[in-house]
Amino acid sequence: MIVPVAPDTQPMPLAAPGILLVDNSPSFARMVATRVGERLGLPVTVAGTLAEAQRHLLDPGRYFLALTGLVLADADSDAILDYFAGTGVPTVVVSGVYDDEVRQRVLGRNIVDCVLKNTPDSVDYLVWLARRLERNRHIAALVVDDSQAARALATSMLKLYGFDVLEAADGESALRVIASNPRVRMLITDFEMPGMNGLELVRRIRALHARDHLAIIGVSGSDSQSLVAQFLKNGANDFLHKPWSREEFFCRVSQNVDNLELIGTLHDLATRDFLTGLPNRRHFFDRGVQMFSGARKQGLVVAMLDIDHFKHVNDTYGHDVGDIAIQAVAGAVTRHARAQDLPARFGGEEFVLIAPGLSADEAVASLERLRASIEATCIPLPDGRHITVTVSIGVCLSGESLSAMMSEADRCLYVAKASGRNRVEVRLPVDCPG
Numbered sequence: 031m032i033v034p035v036a037p038d039t040q041p042m043p044l045a046a047p048g049i050l051l052v053d054n055s056p057s058f059a060r061m062v063a064t065r066v067g068e069r070l071g072l073p074v075t076v077a078g079t080l081a082e083a084q085r086h087l088l089d090p091g092r093y094f095l096a097l098t099g100l101v102l103a104d105a106d107s108d109a110i111l112d113y114f115a116g117t118g119v120p121t122v123v124v125s126g127v128y129d130d131e132v133r134q135r136v137l138g139r140n141i142v143d144c145v146l147k148n149t150p151d152s153v154d155y156l157v158w159l160a161r162r163l164e165r166n167r168h169i170a171a172l173v174v175d176d177s178q179a180a181r182a183l184a185t186s187m188l189k190l191y192g193f194d195v196l197e198a199a200d201g202e203s204a205l206r207v208i209a210s211n212p213r214v215r216m217l218i219t220d221f222e223m224p225g226m227n228g229l230e231l232v233r234r235i236r237a238l239h240a241r242d243h244l245a246i247i248g249v250s251g252s253d254s255q256s257l258v259a260q261f262l263k264n265g266a267n268d269f270l271h272k273p274w275s276r277e278e279f280f281c282r283v284s285q286n287v288d289n290l291e292l293i294g295t296l297h298d299l300a301t302r303d304f305l306t307g308l309p310n311r312r313h314f315f316d317r318g319v320q321m322f323s324g325a326r327k328q329g330l331v332v333a334m335l336d337i338d339h340f341k342h343v344n345d346t347y348g349h350d351v352g353d354i355a356i357q358a359v360a361g362a363v364t365r366h367a368r369a370q371d372l373p374a375r376f377g378g379e380e381f382v383l384i385a386p387g388l389s390a391d392e393a394v395a396s397l398e399r400l401r402a403s404i405e406a407t408c409i410p411l412p413d414g415r416h417i418t419v420t421v422s423i424g425v426c427l428s429g430e431s432l433s434a435m436m437s438e439a440d441r442c443l444y445v446a447k448a449s450g451r452n453r454v455e456v457r458l459p460v461d462c463p464g
């Protein structure tokens with residue numbers, strides 16, 4: 031999405047923070063803005079001069095990233111670099127020249143990176159960089175080092191890359207910060223610290239947080255050959271030698287958070303149903319068995335839901351509308367589920383819900399509310415029409431195992447269908463006195 035702004039207009043408020051692209055070539059700026067904006071779905075504002083860029087940046091929350099060229103009509107390259115380095119907005123230089131001299135001038139200031147213009151990969155790299163910096167804003171990083179100066183350096187770099195940064199001066203404080211901040215997904219720790227050293231800290235963190243949830247990078251100025259291996263063997267994801275270069279620091283930090291996200295995506299693909307986003311059947315059984323064994327005292331309820339006459343919906347309106355109806359019912363089930371419940375798409379037009387800690391009356395009343403809410407939902411179709419669907423629900427209130435409860439819930443579902451549909455049917459299993 032491109033937001034063109036006439037040179038003398040004041041900035042317009044934007045809904046989400048976007049990207050400011052500053053370049054003296056309108057055709058290049060427009061090409062990059064279109065491709066970056068389309069691929070990221072973020073607003074990109076184009077400015078042709080430094081003065082124009084300064085006007086846009088008057089509103090501090092409007093941009094999370096500035097991309098700037100070094101050739102502008104109203105300023106030389108040092109003035110451009112000095113200005114952007116002082117704005118507090120993470121800035122990437124997009125330059126026609128990137129030799130050692132430019133590199134040193136750029137990376138000697140508070141500038142995230144320098145990208146060579148007009149190479150086949152430059153737009154791909156900019157898209158990756160912009161996406162990375164945007165996502166970093168939602169990640170907390172923790173820097174652990176007893177040296178205040180070393181902490182300040184790593185902190186300023188991580189802030190430049192958009193992270194929300196926390197600091198700790200020793201291992202014990204670091205453990206406390208992690209315990210109280212679930213948003214911490216990246217930790218950078220020094221080796222030599224008083225009390226607990228970096229290796230011991232990594233070991234203690236790994237007892238609670240897996241590598242695919244919290245990335246740890248060890249750092250040290252020591253020449254010891256074995257230290258890197260020791261950090262990795264104790265559970266660190268990566269290692270950086272002090273003094274690190276700005277570029278290496280950024281690459282390693284980014285690669286590690288990229289990996290965390292990739293693993294998160296793979297986990298979602300393996301555990302979530304693609305159409306509805308609900309947990310899939312496999313994840314349901316994994317979690318459901320755990321919930322069953324953990325809930326012996328308080329008990330749990332298993333409910334099976336099936337959309338009524340769904341074949342008729344498909345036959346009448348087509349498969350796409352059938353999918354919309356499945357998504358609408360999934361939405362109702364998701365909204366109905368409490369934090370401690372486990373809803374899932376069991377397959378086709380069938381759903382399952384495990385709800386712990388409910389009395390029989392509460393369970394029946396709650397599922398009756400769900401049934402009624404689905405019946406009352408007008409499901410909008412792309413052509414402006416609406417449809418409604420109903421569901422039948424079979425409920426089991428207790429049983430010897432999860433599979434026994436599911437069989438009983440399924441049997442009740444069959445009875446609900448046979449008794450006219452759009453109803454909740456509850457029976458206690460024969461092997462349970464109630």
Ligand SMILES: Nc1nc2c(ncn2[C@@H]2O[C@H](COP(=O)(O)OP(=O)(O)OP(=O)(O)O)[C@@H](O)[C@H]2O)c(=O)[nH]1
Pocket residue numbers: 305336337338339340341342344348349350351352353356377378379447451
């Ligand atoms: N659109 C769509 N249809 C699906 C999906 N999965 C299964 N179906 C269809 O769901 C329908 C299920 O029909 P039936 O099992 O005969 O049951 P029903 O028509 O809902 O009838 P009752 O359950 O007896 O009320 C079939 O037509 C399947 O093709 C899906 O992901 N999307």
